[in-house]
Amino acid sequence: EPEVTQTPSHQVTQMGQEVILRCVPISNHLYFYWYRQILGQKVEFLVSFYNNEISEKSEIFDDQFSVERPDGSNFTLKIRSTKLEDSAMYFCASIPDWTSLGTQYFGPGTRLLVL
Amino acid sequence: AQSVAQPEDQVNVAEGNPLTVKCTYSVSGNPYLFWYVQYPNRGLQFLLKYITGDNLVKGSYGFEAEFNKSQTSFHLKKPSALVSDSALYFCAVRDMTGANNLFFGTGTRLTVIP
Numbered sequence: 001e002p003e004v005t006q007t008p009s010h011q012v013t014q015m016g017q018e019v020i021l022r023c024v025p026i027s028n029h030l031y032f033y034w035y036r037q038i039l040g041q042k043v044e045f046l047v048s049f050y051n052n053e054i055s056e057k058s059e060i061f062d063d064q065f066s067v068e069r070p071d072g073s074n075f076t077l078k079i080r081s082t083k084l085e086d087s088a089m090y091f092c093a094s095i096p097d098w099t100s101l102g103t104q105y106f107g108p109g110t111r112l113l114v115l
Numbered sequence: 116a117q118s119v120a121q122p123e124d125q126v127n128v129a130e131g132n133p134l135t136v137k138c139t140y141s142v143s144g145n146p147y148l149f150w151y152v153q154y155p156n157r158g159l160q161f162l163l164k165y166i167t168g169d170n171l172v173k174g175s176y177g178f179e180a181e182f183n184k185s186q187t188s189f190h191l192k193k194p195s196a197l198v199s200d201s202a203l204y205f206c207a208v209r210d211m212t213g214a215n216n217l218f219f220g221t222g223t224r225l226t227v228i229p
Contacts, residue, residue, distance in 0.1 A: 004158060033216055043159075043205060043219035056216060091159065095215065104217060106151070106158035 002026045004107035021077045023092030033093040121220035136191040138206030147209035148189040
């Protein structure tokens with residue numbers, strides 16, 4: 001069964017450094033998402049992406065964040081200058097089309113630790 | 116604004132006993148509700164969803180959930196728990212105003228004791 005994959009599984013970085021989290025959505029999917037979960041808290045929506053542009057973003061997704069689909073397979077989340085509070089598990093998700101009615105397919109996550 | 120709440124951080128149940136993981140929701144209009152499960156080192160896996168129709172929804176691995184509009188609940192149930200059901204369970208509701216994203220609860224860790 002096709003799966004969403006994410007790399008790396010864990011990343012440790014220094015505060016102020018840039019990080020890029022990578023995702024490979026399921027190949028025929030058209031809508032892509034990033035979520036994050038700070039330890040012990042809710043899974044929170046960050047951003048959705050369709051047709052090579054952001055379709056929706058939350059208040060969390062400020063100017064420090066950006067997303068990109070640099071080629072036909074990868075979907076990346078960049079944090080420009082990491083802060084301690086960016087430490088979280090980051091999940092990528094995708095859906096095949098708008099009619100899937102919210103059944104999102106998630107990757108295993110990247111655990112980011114900012115020191 | 117849409118939201119879901121999972122009142123229990125941890126649920127323990129003996130193998131073979133029925134299990135319930137609770138979820139309540141707050142939405143304006145008709146909710147689209149979901150349950151996801153997360154096993155260690157794996158992504159969130161879709162279990163089941165309620166969109167419309169029968170209040171009792173059946174999903175993967177023998178799980179089911181009952182939509183109760185009067186109590187604004189969507190509790191996850193299974194008649195007989197397995198040790199392999201031990202995992203983290205998330206309730207979610209779809210954002211009806213946005214790009215199909217989900218609002219999640221904080222998760223409930225289910226431990227099935229042999």
